[in-house]
Amino acid sequence: MSGLIPNGLINDVVNPVEPFLRSDRMPHIWCPGCGIGTTVNSFARALIESKIDLQSLALVSGIGCTGRVAGYVKLDSFHTTHGRAIPFATGLKLANPKLNVVVYSGDGDLSAIGGNHLIHAARRNIDLKVICVNNLIYAMTGGQTAPTTPDHSITSTNPYGVFEPSFNLPHLVEAAGAVYVARWTTFHVRQLARSISEAFQKKGFSFLEVISPCPTLYQRRNKLGDGLDTMKYYKEKSRVRHGAPTSEVGLTMTGEIIVGKFVDRDRPDYQTMMRTQYSESLGERFVEPQVETVCS
Amino acid sequence: MAKGRVSIVVERCKACGFCVEFCPTHVLALSSAFNSKGYHPPHVVHPDKCSGCDLCGMYCPDFAIFATKVPSPAGGDK
Amino acid sequence: MKADPRGVLTGVHFMDGDHACCEGALAAGARFAAGYPITPSTEIVERFAARVPTVGGTFIQMEDELAASITLQGAVWGGAKAFTVTSGPGFSLMMEHIGYAAMTETPCVFVDVQRGGPSTGLPTLPAQADMMQARWGSHGDYEIIALCPNSPQECFDLTIKAFNLAEEFRVPVMFMMDEVVGHMTEKVVIPPASQIEVVPRRHTRKPAHEYLPYETNGDMVPEMAHAGEGYQFHVTGLTHDQRGYPNMTPQIQDKLVRRLQNKIREAADRIAMCEEEQLAGAEVVVVSYGITSRVAQRAIEMARERGLRVGKLRLLTAWPFPEKKIRELAARVKAFVVPELNLGQMVREVERAAAGQAKTFAVSHAGGGVHNPEDILKAIVEASRCQA
Secondary structure (H helix, E strand, O other), X not given: OOOOOXXXXXXXXXXXXHHHEOHHHOOOOOOOOOOHHHHHHHHHHHHHHHOOOHHHEEEXXXXXXXXXXXXXXXXXXXXXXXXXXHHHHHHHHHHOOOOEEEEEEEHHHHHHHOHHHHHHHHHHOOOOEEEEEEOOOEOOOOOEOOOOOOOOOOOOOOOOXXXXXXXXXXXXXXXXXXXXXXXXXXXXXXXXXXXXXXXXXXXXXXXXXXXXXXXXXXXXXXXOOOHHHHHHHHHHHEEEOOOOOHHHOOXXXXXXEEEEEEEEOOXXXXXXXXXXXXXXXXXXXXXXXXXXXXXX | OOOEEEEEOHHHXXXXXXXXXXXXXXXXXXXXXXXXXXXXXXXXXXXXXXXXXXXXXXXXXXXXEEEEEOOOOOOOOO | OEOOHHHOOOEEEEEEHHHHHHHHHHHHOEEEEEEXXXXXXXXXXXXXXXXXXXXXXXXXXXXXXXXXXXXXXXXXXXXXXXXXXXXXXXXXXXXXXXXHHHHHOOOEEEEEEEEEOOOOOEEEXXXXXXXXXXXXXXXXOOOOEEEOOOOHHHHHHHHHHHHHHHHHHOOEEEEEEEHHHHHOEEEEEEOOHHHOEOOOEOEOOOOHHHOOOOOOXXXXXXOEOOOOOOOOOEEEOOOEOOOOOEOOOHHHHHHHHHHHXXXXXXXXXXXXXXXXXXXXXXXXXXXXXXXXHHHHHHHHXXXXXXXXXXXXXXXXXXXXXXXXXXXXXXXOOXXXXXXXXXXXXXXXXXXXXXXXXOEEEEEOOOOOOOOOHHHHHHHHHHHHHOOO
């Protein structure tokens, strides 16, 4: 039984998240206690609350467990190459500025192989909403060290413990130029939904980090319990500090997790600046990029 | 009279326990039944305490549970 | 359909191959390019950057070729015709995304203005040593189309053809220029838009609930939709079925990968373009492409002046390789002479197709300059003396 629900109805009621899912592909591949599905609930809530036109929404993901989100949502969705969701999303957005483009990918995909694209898109302030599910590990491939893996963690490529400093992603993207930076955990389901909604109201590069359990690999190898234990840890050790300086929100294996909205500022997005520059330089010769009717 | 009702998609559940833990009124517990994958899905133990807040639905990583508000008898929910 | 006049710079021009390529792209309807500077290709996107804001499109210089090669594909799925330009080292970086374009059937053009390699090599000097890479550079089984212009005029004309083939077959097309063709300045005639045929995007006419993104009929090419039109389709580089959903089984893999290959191979006769001269009655056939074909032309003339019966086969399409043509010729000619600015790449295809029925003489050159006609002539003479 695939879990297929005819018309999304059960007992004549519909799960609010069901219309956003490819029900014919359920149940999904994520592990018991993995938090990625939980983030999708918050994402769906944000779409409902923001009244986003789903037809003009496109979702782009990279490779990894979080990358599989693209295949489970009933939207125009693109499962691209490892680390390159952001440049693909940039192309989509530039070719069709009317699209609302969301990048939904993992910490390894976005900050390691995709790190260069992350900082340049933030610098350019491309109008993208980036949801970074940070489970502190490369999960899909079996639990290797990621740039976000906290110090002393055991991973499959640091079997004696990680000794590299890890990235503080909010700090990185703020420095690169992001206009909206927030962090929540998968415990903060309502707050995350609200932050995603806020990001939809902003033009420019928005970055939402969601700390999420990987019970099969990260938590298990570090004897931190299962998904539920991790959610309880998030509940107990998270501290909401809106506006906290991002330099102070680094993570450790079992320490405090600073969450909240850290950055909310305004600066013109890439396309606005492009239009302004061309109009000033070219005057009447400037022709606005249109969505091309390349079809017959 | 419960304000809400829980619906459970048994075959999607992976028994992570989030819904049981985070239901504010402790409506749920993991059952001793099995789904076809061998997981114990939750079941409703205190139906009268369900407020229909749908926190279970928001937490569930497997889209296997949700709660809806039960329309009140005369007048209905606006 | 006819070209959009806004992108067509009708007139008689004196321009180099790089510039002509840019004009060809605009004439073909390209309104998006993502690039990264690399000699000797940069002028193509520099011109595009200057032209496209006056025509209604976008150019973005990305942070590296990895980004450029996928950004253009995002633009394609957003509705545009798109391309990028590069040379050897950048071409190498783009390989993963060429494979992604082939797997997801994203119509687009990759221009490689070849220069000396390997590695940093000779940034400002020609070679033709990426020809095999164009065909095999990405991992896995897939097919591409590759075109080789030999003049600035062809850089204009064949670029339009490249875009048209990309749309017709939903495949990435490699436009294999070389540094000399890119930097040589010649007369380029750009006709009125009404005389330029462009192939439109193969967009589905099905309603959303009936549309399957990778369903095909006879010609093995699925119909496309763009993001933002309500189709809510899924595209993935994973092995996928008609619905576009990942379906990672040997059966689906077989079906998918064979179709990706066969949609090109079975149309090879239609796709392959060659320039033929005096093949009937030829004893020796010179097979060449790109800038080398122009040097070879001189060598062929010199050989004919000596009374040798030399035919010319110039490849405008390097891939799919015109196997059938070579096989036919091999049955009746003595030998092929294949000069290339590399140490033997397309010559292997000639040898393979000839299957021992005719001899093959490679005239290799490590790159950095062009052949002397005398070197090619020497090979033609040797070929004409060999035993049939």
